[in-house]
Amino acid sequence: MMAAAAMLFGACCTKQCDTPNTAGVVMENILARKSVRSYNGDTIPSAIMQDILRAAMSAPTGMDIRPWSFVVLTDKSQYETVFAGNFNMKKFMESGAVVVVCADTTVTRPPRDNPDGPAVTTPNQIWRDDMGACTENLLLAVEAYGLGACWTACYPYPDRMDPIKKSLQLPPTVVPYAVVPVGYHDGTTQPKDKWDESRIHYDRW
Numbered sequence: 024m025m026a027a028a029a030m031l032f033g034a035c036c037t038k039q040c041d042t043p044n045t046a047g048v049v050m051e052n053i054l055a056r057k058s059v060r061s062y063n064g065d066t067i068p069s070a071i072m073q074d075i076l077r078a079a080m081s082a083p084t085g086m087d088i089r090p091w092s093f094v095v096l097t098d099k100s101q102y103e104t105v106f107a108g109n110f111n112m113k114k115f116m117e118s119g120a121v122v123v124v125c126a127d128t129t130v131t132r133p134p135r136d137n138p139d140g141p142a143v144t145t146p147n148q149i150w151r152d153d154m155g156a157c158t159e160n161l162l163l164a165v166e167a168y169g170l171g172a173c174w175t176a177c178y179p180y181p182d183r184m185d186p187i188k189k190s191l192q193l194p195p196t197v198v199p200y201a202v203v204p205v206g207y208h209d210g211t212t213q214p215k216d217k218w219d220e221s222r223i224h225y226d227r228w
């Protein structure tokens with residue numbers, strides 16, 4: 024299916040672009056992403072981790088606020104503490120790294136159209152949307168490197184967030200949004216085909 028998607032999108036890329044097959048490669052990567060829950064314990068080279076976080080930081084955000092920060096863990100004794108609030112996390116002990124994706128809910132930036140103007144913060148808790156885009160970008164970069172990851176929920180559950188806030192000494196305005204184990208895996212986990220044409224409506228519902 025992935026090869027077919029690559030051919031299809033490669034062939035259909037009518038836009039002028041530097042790499043004619045860009046659409047095929049990107050679509051193949053998106054369709055190949057899956058939640059991986061079993062790893063072989065190998066560590067992740069820091070250059071790859073940096074690229075993964077560069078992708079995460081490239082996400083769009085409301086008013087360009089970029090509320091994210093990341094705590095990268097590689098020490099398994101720390102995994103135990105970070106997983107403490109979620110009994111389901113044991114299976115992630117062999118991940119090569121755990122990224123705690125954090126949001127500072129009070130981050131401000133100068134307005135996009137007035138760099139000298141008073142700093143603004145995002146209204147209506149839109150930081151949560153920003154963080155979803157950021158986390159998905161991270162997962163796609165992981166997939167692109169042939170690694171596996173699993174988005175695990177943290178915010179808004181106090182029992183999951185509290186041990187993390189405490190053990191990682193997060194500042195009071197910083198929320199641990201998601202915990203993402205990342206690692207090398209045996210490649211047996213298959214992506215799901217979620218295409219459902221009945222979910223699409225043209226012109227009206």
Ligand SMILES: Cc1cc2nc3c(=O)[nH]c(=O)nc-3n(C[C@H](O)[C@H](O)[C@H](O)COP(=O)(O)O)c2cc1C
Nearest residue numbers: 056057058059060111173174175176177213214215
């Ligand atoms: C907000 C969110 C929270 C999730 N929390 C967990 C979790 O706590 N534990 C887990 O194993 N998977 C978790 N997942 C992964 C989902 O179970 C997974 O994305 C879904 O089953 C679809 O499978 P796929 O990612 O392989 O396409 C979460 C995913 C999202 C987006």
